Amino acid sequence: xxxxxxxxxxxxxxxxxxxxxxxxxxxxxxxxxxxxxxxxxxxxxxxxxxxxxxxxxxxxxxxxxxxxxxxxxxxxxxxxxxxxxxxxxxxxxxxxxxxxxxxxxxxxxxxxx
Amino acid sequence: xxxxxxxxxxxxxxxxxxxxxxxxxxxxxxxxxxxxxxxxxxxxxxxxxxxxxxxxxxxxxxxxxxxxxxxxxxxxxxxxxxxxxxxxxxxxxxxxxxxxxxxxxxxxxxxxxx
Numbered sequence: 001x002x003x004x005x006x007x008x009x010x011x012x013x014x015x016x017x018x019x020x021x022x023x024x025x026x027x028x029x030x031x032x033x034x035x036x037x038x039x040x041x042x043x044x045x046x047x048x049x050x051x052x053x054x055x056x057x058x059x060x061x062x063x064x065x066x067x068x069x070x071x072x073x074x075x076x077x078x079x080x081x082x083x084x085x086x087x088x089x090x091x092x093x094x095x096x097x098x099x100x101x102x103x104x105x106x107x108x109x110x111x112x113x
Numbered sequence: 114x115x116x117x118x119x120x121x122x123x124x125x126x127x128x129x130x131x132x133x134x135x136x137x138x139x140x141x142x143x144x145x146x147x148x149x150x151x152x153x154x155x156x157x158x159x160x161x162x163x164x165x166x167x168x169x170x171x172x173x174x175x176x177x178x179x180x181x182x183x184x185x186x187x188x189x190x191x192x193x194x195x196x197x198x199x200x201x202x203x204x205x206x207x208x209x210x211x212x213x214x215x216x217x218x219x220x221x222x223x224x225x226x227x
Contacts, residue, residue, distance in 0.1 A: 040122070101159040106154070
């Protein structure tokens with residue numbers, strides 16, 4: 001009963017490197033989200049998806065790309081990492097009904113040197 | 114623009130004492146409201162939610178929250194805190210106008226004194 005699984009849990013990158021964060025959910029949820037969490041700023045939505053093959057921009061999409069090729073997976077990519085992208089990244093998923101809560105993974109702590 | 118304010122960055126409470134965490138929102142229509150808790154090194158877990166009806170809602174772990182439309186508030190309460198309640202608490206607001214995306218408060222860190 002995994003719920004939402006994020007990989008990796010930790011990563012250190014150098015400026016300019018690229019990487020992909022993977023989010024997998026086993027609850028058959030339609031909606032998936034990527035957030036970043038920075039001290040004193042709560043959660044900010046990067047991108048989200050309302051179904052397989054669809055993506056949309058959130059509050060802070062610049063510097064990130066996403067893909068939802070399979071319903072259960074939502075990938076977040078950094079093409080050219082910058083120190084400002086040092087953060088903790090959370091993936092979440094939910095049912096289509098907006099009244100349903102979001103289910104979160106345990107996060108990925110990413111440091112850009 | 115919609116916003117959510119959690120005025121207290123951190124709160125320290127003695128074990129066994131009562132707790133109230135504040136959340137104020139700015140939104141023109143009736144929002145739907147959530148409280149989440151985040152334990153260190155973990156993701157967020159839903160404590161409770163309010164959409165309509167009774168303005169006092171009960172959640173998990175003995176928490177409750179009261180929606181006050183006149184004050185645009187949704188404060189979280191617990192009559193007696195336990196050391197295991199030490200965590201960060203987030204208030205979130207959503208509405209149809211925002212395409213059901215949630216707007217999050219900055220969080221309140223709860224510290225429990227033994």
